[in-house]
Amino acid sequence: xxxxxxxxxxxxxxxxxxxxxxxxxxxxxxxxxxxxxxxxxxxxxxxxxxxxxxxxxxxxxxxxxxxxxxxxxxxxxxxxxxxxxxxxxxxxxxxxxxxxxxxxxxxxxxxxxxxxxxxxxxxxxxxxxxxxxxxxxxxxxxxxxxxxxxxxxxxxxxxxxxxxxxxxxxxxxxxxxxxxxxxxxxxxxxxxxxxxxxxxxxxxxxxxx
Numbered sequence: 001x002x003x004x005x006x007x008x009x010x011x012x013x014x015x016x017x018x019x020x021x022x023x024x025x026x027x028x029x030x031x032x033x034x035x036x037x038x039x040x041x042x043x044x045x046x047x048x049x050x051x052x053x054x055x056x057x058x059x060x061x062x063x064x065x066x067x068x069x070x071x072x073x074x075x076x077x078x079x080x081x082x083x084x085x086x087x088x089x090x091x092x093x094x095x096x097x098x099x100x101x102x103x104x105x106x107x108x109x110x111x112x113x114x115x116x117x118x119x120x121x122x123x124x125x126x127x128x129x130x131x132x133x134x135x136x137x138x139x140x141x142x143x144x145x146x147x148x149x150x151x152x153x154x155x156x157x158x159x160x161x162x163x164x165x166x167x168x169x170x171x172x173x174x175x176x177x178x179x180x181x182x183x184x185x186x187x188x189x190x191x192x193x194x195x196x197x198x199x200x201x202x203x204x205x206x207x208x209x
Contacts, residue, residue: 004074012082013039020048025091033068062141083171107133107159118174
């Protein structure tokens, strides 16, 4: 069994060392797809043992992530964002989980806890996220922003929730939340203009505003 850890980056020099430390514990390869960093992200990735690939940013998170999937060689893909990580005490459990995975399971779901690093890791909220999945044909991301996994042939994706493993996320911290919302809002509005409104847009627009 091989595990590929993938991430897309742009100026993630602050977050990437922790991501690398988390993924290195259980992954057989780490793939960093950089979309135009101007800081030390690429150098940190290489020094940390990751293979660095490049993807021209086109305001499409799904396209960048699918490019990363195409570079992977593992049986499983762990696709945590650069500002997400498993705590050190849980990292080794990931490999055990996948080694024992039921053949019917395509995706594992985890509780993700959002913390504010600018307020002494204060709790912000929590959600359930798909972050580890089998590398198989047709299982790809869709959506230019707030991208989701989908099966290109419309087949059912069989998911299993893992209650005893938690992912921590720092991307909504006070110092970066506004910038991220502004970015997502611009992408969402442009996509909405291109393809017309969809019901799910309302939630994400409300979140940005």
